[in-house]
Amino acid sequence: MTEEKPTRVLIAKPGLDGHDRGAKVVALGLRDAGFEVIYTGIRQTPEMIVHAAVQEDVDVMGLSCLSGAHKTLFPKVVELLRQSGRQDVLVIGGGIIPEDDVPLLMERGVQAIFPSGTLISRIADYIRDKVQR
Amino acid sequence: MKRRQSATQLAERMLAGDSLALPRLISLVEGESAAVAEIMRRIAPHTGRAYCVGVTGPPGAGKSTVVDKLTVLMRQRGLSVGIVAVDPSSPFTGGALLGDRIRMQQHYLDPGVFIRSMATRGSHGGLPGTVQGVIKLLDASGRDVILVETVGVGQTELDVVNTADVVIVVVTPESGDAVQAMKAGLFEIADIFAINKADREGAQRMKAELEAILAMKPGESIAVVLTEAHRGVGIEELYQELERYRRAQEENGELERRRRHRRREEFLELLQRRIRRRFLDFADKDGQLKALTEQVVAGELDPYSACARVLGDRHWLDKWLSQEGPALSEAEG
Numbered sequence: 001m002t003e004e005k006p007t008r009v010l011i012a013k014p015g016l017d018g019h020d021r022g023a024k025v026v027a028l029g030l031r032d033a034g035f036e037v038i039y040t041g042i043r044q045t046p047e048m049i050v051h052a053a054v055q056e057d058v059d060v061m062g063l064s065c066l067s068g069a070h071k072t073l074f075p076k077v078v079e080l081l082r083q084s085g086r087q088d089v090l091v092i093g094g095g096i097i098p099e100d101d102v103p104l105l106m107e108r109g110v111q112a113i114f115p116s117g118t119l120i121s122r123i124a125d126y127i128r129d130k131v132q133r
Numbered sequence: 134m135k136r137r138q139s140a141t142q143l144a145e146r147m148l149a150g151d152s153l154a155l156p157r158l159i160s161l162v163e164g165e166s167a168a169v170a171e172i173m174r175r176i177a178p179h180t181g182r183a184y185c186v187g188v189t190g191p192p193g194a195g196k197s198t199v200v201d202k203l204t205v206l207m208r209q210r211g212l213s214v215g216i217v218a219v220d221p222s223s224p225f226t227g228g229a230l231l232g233d234r235i236r237m238q239q240h241y242l243d244p245g246v247f248i249r250s251m252a253t254r255g256s257h258g259g260l261p262g263t264v265q266g267v268i269k270l271l272d273a274s275g276r277d278v279i280l281v282e283t284v285g286v287g288q289t290e291l292d293v294v295n296t297a298d299v300v301i302v303v304v305t306p307e308s309g310d311a312v313q314a315m316k317a318g319l320f321e322i323a324d325i326f327a328i329n330k331a332d333r334e335g336a337q338r339m340k341a342e343l344e345a346i347l348a349m350k351p352g353e354s355i356a357v358v359l360t361e362a363h364r365g366v367g368i369e370e371l372y373q374e375l376e377r378y379r380r381a382q383e384e385n386g387e388l389e390r391r392r393r394h395r396r397r398e399e400f401l402e403l404l405q406r407r408i409r410r411r412f413l414d415f416a417d418k419d420g421q422l423k424a425l426t427e428q429v430v431a432g433e434l435d436p437y438s439a440c441a442r443v444l445g446d447r448h449w450l451d452k453w454l455s456q457e458g459p460a461l462s463e464a465e466g
């Protein structure tokens with residue numbers, strides 16, 4: 001078959017804030033861009049997110065955080081993915097992330113940060129570009 | 134890098150309990166990789182133990198919530214659970230939003246529960262043929278019970294019958310009256326009805342209506358259970374009905390009959406898919422066939438005569454079967 005395997009993306013919201021409008025908009029946008037998006041809901045611990053990512057065999061993990069706890073939560077997810085043998089998952093982040101925090105997150109293994117308001121098409125292009133097999 | 138391991142190695146690792154191997158194998162099966170035959174051959178001796186429960190019904194009826202709550206009861210009884218939650222892919226973009234896990238968060242960290250979301254992909258709204266393979270993987274990995282959630286719209290409902298040992302149909306009082314359910318063909322596939330959202334108006338009336346219609350079906354006893362899945366109400370009763378159904382099925386041989394039917398269907402379906410794919414490849418390349426097709430397209434030859442010409446020509450069929458490319462027996466999906 002010529003048909004390609006669709007890229008699987010997990011959209012997760014680590015941390016305690018209960019607002020997932022932004023994450024849902026991204027999830028819907030990526031679906032419309034042709035991705036298989038697994039949405040896991042709010043208030044997830046990094047452990048829960050990584051378990052889901054492993055079971056769902058995703059290619060990409062999109063983390064959204066509005067609470068300000070991204071500096072600990074995002075790197076924790078990256079670390080747990082590595083411990084689970086899934087360091088190959090492309091981890092990207094979004095939400096309310098101050099520019100000053102970006103270098104630290106990148107250093108800790110987050111591959112890209114898309115602040116609130118980023119065009120979904122940009123995120124979709126980025127993923128397509130990175131997940132070429 | 135992640136796909137490079139041989140399928141046999143992966144299967145060995147899965148059978149040895151490696152938690153990364155199962156998800157990868159599922160992806161291979163789902164993607165109809167060329168390795169599927171090898172995987173299935175390797176795991177076949179380890180399948181046939183799990184009991185497979187289909188849960189279907191209209192969107193929003195509460196299927197995922199029911200699955201979540203049934204899983205709690207099964208875990209309390211020490212059963213390991215596999216969940217396959219199928220949602221439709223967009224026929225236009227191929228994308229899908231798979232959100233059933235949202236209702237199942239309490240099980241994420243439980244190693245006794247494995248959850249996998251699947252999109253229907255190219256199956257034209259039906260249940261993908263690959264679900265059967267995914268169920269076998271979960272079965273071989275040692276799950277006692279496998280719950281398969283599918284959205285009951287159109288074709289998927291019928292497909293679920295060929296997939297599960299028992300089918301629970303989840304409806305709600307607002308999904309209309311019992312006659313509506315009858316029109317939708319739900320009576321043909323339901324082994325057990327759950328009227329969920331029983332906290333809403335009309336649940337009792339719907340139960341009475343369903344039971345009245347079911348009473349007219351001779352020889353079958355189909356239970357109707359009222360549930361409020363979000364609060365866990367009625368789930369124990371639903372579970373009891375499942376148990377009762379399974380016992381009866383095992384005693385009267387219905388379970389084996391159903392599985393025999395399923396094996397036959399699966400085999401014939403697979404054969405058809407492969408012959409079809411092989412033929413389409415051939416039709417793409419063969420000059421003689423292309424010329425004939427053009428005659429039909431131009432309206433110079435009717436399709437029936439053209440078809441008879443192809444199938445009546447042994448030489449042509451030989452050419453098809455001996456064409457280059459992967460052997461028919463090993464071709465993908």
Ligand SMILES: Nc1nc2c(ncn2[C@@H]2O[C@H](COP(=O)(O)OP(=O)(O)O)[C@@H](O)[C@H]2O)c(=O)[nH]1
Nearest residue numbers: 192193194195196197198329330360361362363
């Ligand atoms: N009022 C009420 N809401 C319920 C009940 N069961 C589930 N829900 C809610 O119905 C919505 C859809 O449930 P979900 O399980 O996702 O439905 P599915 O699309 O059939 O899988 C969710 O918001 C649930 O919390 C119920 O018994 N009563």
Ligand SMILES: [Mg+2]
Nearest residue numbers: 196197233282
């Ligand atoms: Mg659901």
